[in-house]
Amino acid sequence: MRQAGRSLPGYREVRKRASLFEICRSPQLAAEVTLEPVELLGVDAAILFSDIVLPLAAIGVGVEIVPGVGPVIDSPIRDARDLERLRPFEPAQDAPYLADAVRLLVSQLDVPLIGFAGGPFTLASYLIEGGPSKTHARTRALMYGEPLLWRRLLDRLADIALASLRAQALAGASALQLFESWAGVLDPGSYRTFVLPAARRIFDGLADLGVPRVHFGVGTGELLESMAVAGADVVGVDWRVPMDAARARLGRGVAVQGNLDPAACLAPWDVVRERVLAVLAQAGPTGHVFNLGHGVLPETNPDTLRRIVELVHGHRGGERAEPPVRS
Ligand code: CP3
DSSP, X not given: OOTTSTTSHHXXXXXXXXXXXXXXXXXXXXXXXXXXXXXXXXXXXXXXXXXXXXXXXXXXXOEEEXXXXXXXXXXXXXXXXXXXXXXXXXXXXXXXXXXXXHHHHHHHOSSOEEEEEEOHHXXXXXXXXXXXXXXXXXXXXXXXXXHHHHHHHHHHHHHHHHHHHHHHHHTTOSEEEEEOXXXXXSOHXXXXXHTHHHHHHHHHHHGGGOOOEEEEXXXXXXXXXXXXXXXXXXXXXXXXXXXXXHHHHHOTTOEEEEEXXXXXXXSOHHHHHHHHHHHHHHHOSSSEEEEESSOOOTTOOHHHHHHHHHHHXXXXXXXXXXXXXXX
């Protein structure tokens, strides 16, 4: 997740010449920055370079990604009339570069490519707040106060996510991830009432593709039991929940992804190493996709990420294959 971001030199160079959306809309540039972490860090999968708000831009929603801030919406959604601006997303017409980038990458990669979309709650929060928010208060107020409007909004956003994810899988993506990043602001009952039906609709709508489906959110400790029934094959957890506790909450039949604290990557190597090994030990030897608990921080040294990948690769089935650290 944001593995190709601002910590990497090649990406920074490309960003001097092109805006984020320009990169997303150019299959060549998107492919170039998607490949960089695979080549530089040795990760086992690539994540398509795009953004969760790209389909919104592609259907004509006025959205800008402001560096250091995040997505900012021209004219936020406040009432039923505003919903009309959210027409269905038709990837082949609205964003042909998406499938083109996937096809180009699949022809170049020797690791799987992960496609992704924004979760309906997370996209709704940007659309309603008009940009990033700490509290998501307007979003929750609309959700509680206008449940019918909320329902219609989430259904539309679920259809947009589903169309985007299906298009990426049909173009060759090997796994699909739904980034429901900000759903962790909800209590479990509200999540089940107001978000789970839309999430289920997305995962059910992908089931026939036979592609692994990943569901991720930040601060979702209290939601894991509910997220487990949304239908994903893998649930991503952040660093706040120990992996063994996450497994217990998710139950059998769901793999876990995560959950090294991205801030731990800024610590001295010995500390990083201990924390990586702790994540591996807590998650157990199978059914675990090692990852950070959230996106790479821009100030991260790529060499630390490379060493983490190497350490995880050396650690098979609970064995510590890495030589002891020198002191
Ligand atoms: O590995 C990758 O970089 C893949 C591409 C990717 C981006 N965004 C590009 C990007 C992915 C997978 C995303 C997902 C995304 N975008 C999420 C879900 C994952 C998560 O982090 O929770 C969310 C919530 C967004 C919305 C968004 N876009 C935010 C919050 C920001 C950060 C704004 C900032 O500058 O702090 C963005 C911008 C963005 N999207 C960057 C990248 C690499 C930052 C770099 C830049 O502006 O060039």
